[in-house]
Amino acid sequence: MVNKEIVVVGAGPAGLAAAIEAAKAGGEVLVADLNILPGGQLFKQIHKFFGSSAHRSGTRGIEIGRQLLAEAEKYGVEIWLNSAVIGLYDDRVVSIEKGLNSGEKELINIKAEKIILATGASENVVRFKGWTLPGVMGAGAAQTMINVNRVKPGNKVVMLGSGNVGLIVSYQLMQAGCDVVALVEAAPNIGGYGVHASKIRRAGVPVYTRHTIIEAKGTDRVKEVIIAELDDSWQPIAGTEKVLEADVVTLAAGLKPISDLARLHDLEMVYNGVFGGWVPKHDENMESTQSGIYVAGDTTGVEEANTALEEGRLAGIAAAESLGYIAEKDAKERKDDTWKRLDGLRMGPFGEKRMYAKNEILACFPARS
Amino acid sequence: MALEQNGYITREELASFNQIISEERFKKGPVAIIECIQQIPCNPCESACVRKAIRIGEPITSLPVLNEDRCTGCGVCIARCPGLAIFVIDKTFSDAEATVAFPYEYTPLPQKDETVDAVDRTGRVVCKGKVMKVLNPESFDRTPVVTLAIPTEYADEVRSMKRRRDR
Numbered sequence: 001m002v003n004k005e006i007v008v009v010g011a012g013p014a015g016l017a018a019a020i021e022a023a024k025a026g027g028e029v030l031v032a033d034l035n036i037l038p039g040g041q042l043f044k045q046i047h048k049f050f051g052s053s054a055h056r057s058g059t060r061g062i063e064i065g066r067q068l069l070a071e072a073e074k075y076g077v078e079i080w081l082n083s084a085v086i087g088l089y090d091d092r093v094v095s096i097e098k099g100l101n102s103g104e105k106e107l108i109n110i111k112a113e114k115i116i117l118a119t120g121a122s123e124n125v126v127r128f129k130g131w132t133l134p135g136v137m138g139a140g141a142a143q144t145m146i147n148v149n150r151v152k153p154g155n156k157v158v159m160l161g162s163g164n165v166g167l168i169v170s171y172q173l174m175q176a177g178c179d180v181v182a183l184v185e186a187a188p189n190i191g192g193y194g195v196h197a198s199k200i201r202r203a204g205v206p207v208y209t210r211h212t213i214i215e216a217k218g219t220d221r222v223k224e225v226i227i228a229e230l231d232d233s234w235q236p237i238a239g240t241e242k243v244l245e246a247d248v249v250t251l252a253a254g255l256k257p258i259s260d261l262a263r264l265h266d267l268e269m270v271y272n273g274v275f276g277g278w279v280p281k282h283d284e285n286m287e288s289t290q291s292g293i294y295v296a297g298d299t300t301g302v303e304e305a306n307t308a309l310e311e312g313r314l315a316g317i318a319a320a321e322s323l324g325y326i327a328e329k330d331a332k333e334r335k336d337d338t339w340k341r342l343d344g345l346r347m348g349p350f351g352e353k354r355m356y357a358k359n360e361i362l363a364c365f366p367a368r369s
Numbered sequence: 370m371a372l373e374q375n376g377y378i379t380r381e382e383l384a385s386f387n388q389i390i391s392e393e394r395f396k397k398g399p400v401a402i403i404e405c406i407q408q409i410p411c412n413p414c415e416s417a418c419v420r421k422a423i424r425i426g427e428p429i430t431s432l433p434v435l436n437e438d439r440c441t442g443c444g445v446c447i448a449r450c451p452g453l454a455i456f457v458i459d460k461t462f463s464d465a466e467a468t469v470a471f472p473y474e475y476t477p478l479p480q481k482d483e484t485v486d487a488v489d490r491t492g493r494v495v496c497k498g499k500v501m502k503v504l505n506p507e508s509f510d511r512t513p514v515v516t517l518a519i520p521t522e523y524a525d526e527v528r529s530m531k532r533r534r535d536r
Contacts, residue, residue: 048451048510050411052429058413058449060510174532175475189373194407195452197376202529203475204492207376306410348408348430 004030006319007094007112009085009261012040013305014297014312015118016068016077021316022116023075025325030110031077032096034084038072039065040120041140042305044147046175047168050193051306052344061305062147088115088265092292114292114319117262118312121255121276121298126160129215131249135222139169139252146176154248158225159183160213164192164304166252170200173250180205181246184227186212186234193350213249214241222247255302262299265290270364274357275301283365284339285318286311291368294319301361303345303354310342370406377490378404380525390437390458399442399459399468403433404528405452417449444470448509457516458524467524468501470516475532478503478513486531487519494531496523 006022008015011033023029037043045061056064072079082099089095092112097105123138130136135154139161145151157178159170162185170180180200188210190197201207210230217224229240256277259269267280268289279301286294294315297308314335321331346355371379383389386406394400403414403423408430415425415433422439423446425431444457447470457470469487479485479500487498498517505513519527 048413048512050409050451052410053413053416057411058417058451058510063510177534183376190376193409193452194370194372194376194378195405195409195454197372198378198404198490199453201376202488202490202492203532204488209374344429345410347410347428350407350409351430 001093002108002110004028004110004112005323006030006114006116007032007110008116008118009094010040010118010120010297010299011035011038011079011081012118012120012297012308013042013064013068014120014299014308014315015040015116016072017309017312018116018118018294018296018316018319019077020068020071020075021313022320022325023072023077025317025320027320027323027325029077031072031079032083032085032094032098033079033081036082038069038079038081042068044140044143045305046147046172049306052341055306055341057306064305085261088261113323114294116294116296116312116315116319117280117288117299118295118297118308118315119258119261119299121257121302123251123255124253126213126251126253128213130217130222133216133218133222134220135218135247136216136249137251139165139250142248142250143169143172146172146178152176152178153250154222154246155179156181156246157248157250158213158227158244158246159250159252161185161252161254162187162190162192162197162207162209163252163254164196165255166250167192167196167200169250169252170205171196171203174200174203174205178248181244182225182227183207184211184213185209186230212236216249222249225249255298257299257302259299262288262295265293267293267295268366270361272301272357272361274353275303275361279361281361281365283368284314284335284362286315287318289366292322301354301357307342307345307354310338310345313338372406375491378406382406386432388435390435394437395458395460398461399444399457400437401435401440401442401444401446402456402458403435403454404456405433405450405454408432409452411451413449413451414446414455417446419445444514447472447514448512453512456528460521460524462518465521466518467521468516468518469498469524469527470502470514471529472512473515473529474512477533478505479515479530479533485517485533487517487523487527488529488531489526490528495526496520498527498530
């Protein structure tokens with residue numbers, strides 16, 4: 001058994017921010033991530049982020065990822081890649097299948113004083129006739145193909161879903177040289193930010209609100225996509241079908257928090273529709289119902305990279321504080337500042353429902369004995 | 370709102386958010402047009418402007434307000450807006466022509482003096498435009514800014530150019 005002060009699960013924005021804060025304060029931090037590269041989804045985000053100019057806004061996600069990795073290195077954060085956390089046991093024992101340079105895996109059990117879960121979220125799927133044909137994929141998968149692996153998934157894309165993921169990935173598919181032949185949205189309104197929608201509209205992408213995909217057709221891959229208009233009860237209206245020539249269908253139908261490890265360790269969970277599903281209960285320190293286990297980022301509710309970063313900071317500061325690396329007064333100031341920035345990110349017509357949702361989660365936290 | 374249903378802003382919406390520049394101001398030369406009408410947490414435009422012509426303040430979700438007398442139409446804000454929602458229009462360019470500067474993050478980039486298809490907010494080609502400038506300095510962080518000369522009558526409509534293909 002190996003001893004570590006803090007083990008962070010997930011090297012995305014929340015996990016890296018937590019690791020940096022804790023290591024900066026003097027903590028010994030190990031980050032484990034099952035991917036072959038750190039950064040979570042940041043290295044796919046080639047667009048400039050919104051947010052406060054005091055906080056790297058206007059900076060591309062990929063650049064924020066580089067800055068975080070440089071900081072993590074500067075403060076001596078240890079990162080294990082290709083390393084899946086496969087178990088959490090009593091007394092904060094973390095089982096990691098560590099990826100070795102040889103390509104082999106080695107099972108290592110670590111006794112951690114603090115654990116921070118930042119496992120992110122996964123894409124939802126939409127089923128329709130032909131949805132298993134090659135060429136139908138998650139919008140996130142298409143984004144990985146074009147922005148990380150530099151491979152076009154095809155040439156003519158139908159995007160289903162108009163949240164920010166659907167809008168941004170549509171734009172990036174065009175930047176990669178694909179055509180987006182339709183953006184299809186079942187709701188009457190576009191879900192994501194108007195400025196993202198405007199970018200793809202002026203690039204000529206037709207937007208079909210109150211529409212859905214009926215069928216993807218093709219023998220060995222997608223060749224045609226049939227869409228139809230929806231009535232007020234979300235049922236397809238006969239006779240409104242349109243046939244679109246396309247070889248790719250990308251699904252951007254929201255994400256749900258990844259909570260397997262939280263469930264495995266009996267963290268108390270609560271369902272929250274705004275946040276995409278079941279999330280671990282936590283307090284204002286991002287500490288779960290199991291003392292010494294913290295949660296941060298999309299695993300606590302699907303939001304954005306900016307909010308994940310701030311929640312990661314909170315968890316990192318709180319974990320370092322409880323290990324005695326930060327004095328209570330100093331920690332309180334830094335946590336208050338972080339909460340203030342989080343409140344700013346959860347304002348306005350797009351953000352306030354997440355503010356209410358987060359407050360509900362904080363309010364249902366059981367009293368600590 | 371038309372923006373939420375269709376994905377593009379109408380002139381009526383811009384007017385209702387007080388984001389229409391006065392014709393008197395247009396007569397004085399280039400000026401920034403900020404087409405940002407949803408309260409989203411974002412403020413890089415505010416610090417982009419050294420003349421403090423753009424104000425957001427607190428909270429960060431407030432809409433940007435342009436002080437049209439302070440704005441010189443320098444265009445530094447264009448590439449700083451993550452939403453690609455700022456343009457610079459000069460209706461004094463010539464007797465019959467105006468210029469429209471817009472962010473353009475596609476390859477291949479157009480070349481100076483080329484003639485391209487100018488498009489409106491819906492992607493519809495409304496007229497031809499002559500490329501006057503393509504700026505892409507390091508400070509723009511890979512958001513090139515293209516300036517087109519177009520017939521003045523289309524200055525309130527043209528917001529981009531038709532995307533071209535590599536091959």
